[in-house]
Amino acid sequence: xxxxxxxxxxxxxxxxxxxxxxxxxxxxxxxxxxxxxxxxxxxxxxxxxxxxxxxxxxxxxxxxxxx
Numbered sequence: 001x002x003x004x005x006x007x008x009x010x011x012x013x014x015x016x017x018x019x020x021x022x023x024x025x026x027x028x029x030x031x032x033x034x035x036x037x038x039x040x041x042x043x044x045x046x047x048x049x050x051x052x053x054x055x056x057x058x059x060x061x062x063x064x065x066x067x
Contacts (some may be wrong), residue, residue: 009042010038012042013034017035
């Protein structure tokens with residue numbers, strides 16, 4: 001199973017804090033929280049029990065098309 005290393009999450013947080021997530025809107029306040037607790041964020045986003053997740057088929061369309 002593919003899983004990201006901790007260093008990958010840390011790089012993503014660093015990149016997000018340096019570049020932000022948009023150039024159209026003001027900086028979201030959530031980035032300040034991420035900057036304050038990067039280790040906690042890394043722990044929170046890493047999957048812990050993904051092997052036991054029961055996957056379902058993907059959806060073809062979220063909204064039914066009219067006919």
